[in-house]
Amino acid sequence: MTKPMPLDTFTRLPPMLAADCVDGLAASIDAVAGNAAPTHRFLRYGWFAAALQAYGGAARTLTVTREGMAVAALPIVGIGPGRLRLASVPGCYWPFRSFPVAADAGIEVAEALLGRLAREANALRLGPVYDGDPALELLRDAARGKGWAVLDRFVADSYLLDIAELQAEGIWPRNSTLRKNRFHEKHLSGHGELDWAFVSGAGWNAAAFDALAEIERKSWIAARTDGSDAKFTEDGHGGFWRAAAADPVVAAMMWAAVLRVDGVPAAFSFDLNAGALKYAIANSYDPAFAKHSPGKLLYYRNLVRGIADGIARVDWGAGDSGYKRVIGAERGPAIRDWLFVRPGLPALAGRMLRGLWQRSGHAVPATAESAA
Secondary structure (H helix, E strand, O other): OOOOOOOOOOOOOOOOEEEEEEEEOOOOOOHHHOOOHHHHHOOOHHHHHHHHHHHHHOOOEEEEEEEEEEEEEEEEEEOOOOOOEEEOOOOOOOOOOOEEEOOOOOHHHHHHHHHHHHOOOOOEEEEEEEEEHHHHHHHHHHHHHHOEEEEEEEEEEEEEEEEHHHHOOOOOOOHHHHHHHHHHHHHHHHHHOOOEEEHHHHHHHHHHHHHHHHHHHHHHHHOOOOOOOOOOOOOOOOHHHHHHOOHHHHHEEEEEEEEEEEEEEEEEEEEEEOOOEEEEEEEEHHHHHEEEEEEEHHHHHHHHHHHHHOOEEEEEEEEOHHHHHHOOOOOEEEEEEEEEEOOOOOHHHHHHHHHHHHHHHHHHOOOOOOOO
C-alpha cells in the first residue's frame, strides 16, 4: 500500500488572477458588491447605471477574477480631452464615489487591476472618497509600489454619530431632549394634523420622490442657490435617485423620514442604510414651519427608528457641523479626491502637477490628518 505524502511536501500555489476590461457595465459588479464590506454593498450595477443615465458617459468595466470568481469591479468613464486618456469612476457624490472590492481582496488584486488600468487610461480619478475606503486603500498601496503617481486633494471633514458609544455612556437620546421635542411638536400641530411616515424599498414610487422634491422647492436651496444641488428635483439630482431605486437591493437601502402637515409635505430626512451604518444624505424643510424646528424633530424621530432597526452609527458626511455636533457627532475620516497616474511620463507629469491638484481642493484644517 502506498503511503500518503506528507502535507509539507506540497507547494501551495498562489491563486490564479485574471484582469479584463469590457465595454459597458459588467454583470459581475453585483457579485463583487455582495461580497464587499457591508458599508459598500450599495455600489451595484444599478447604482452605476443610474449615474450613467443621470449624468451621461460611456462606461467600461475593469474586473479582476480570482480562481474564476470576480473580486474587484471598477467601472470607468472617460473625462476631459480624449487624447489625454483620463478616466473617472462614475457614480453619485453621496455618500461617496468608489467601486466595489471583495472584503477578502488583497493587494495582489489591486496590482492586477492597475496592470489592466494602465492599458486603458493614463490617469484615474477616484473620489471624493473617505480615508480608509477599502478600494482606495488597496489601490493606493499597490500604486505606490508599482511606480504610479498618487495625488490627493482635501475636500472636507466628515462627521460621525456613534450611537452605540453614546448609549453605552447613558440613555441616548436624552429624555430631556425628547420632552423638548414633544413640546415643539405640540406647537407645530397648531398648523394642522401631523403625519410622520417612512419610505423604503417598494415604497419608492413617483409620488414619494415628488414629495421630497416639493419640499426642496420650498426650502433654502431654492431660495439661496440655483437649485442644482437639490437631491430630488428635475433640475437637481432627482434623475439619479429615481433611477437607482429601480434596483430593489438599492431601493431597500434608500430610506426617508417624511413629515406632512395636513397632508402637505413639510420636511424630510433622506438616508442610505448600509448594515448598521446610516449615511445621512440630505434633509430639508418648508421654512413656513421653521419656528418649530421641523427638521430637528424629524431627524430625532428618524434616529430613534434607526436605533430600533439596528443602526449603530450615522455618517453625516460633510457640511455644516453645527447641528451635527449638537446631537453628538464628532469629526470622522477626511474626504479627499484622488488621482492615480500610470508609470512613465504620465506619472512624471502628475508629480510635477501635484501642487496644482492640491490647491484645487479646499484648505486642509490644522486639525485634519495627512493622507500620506
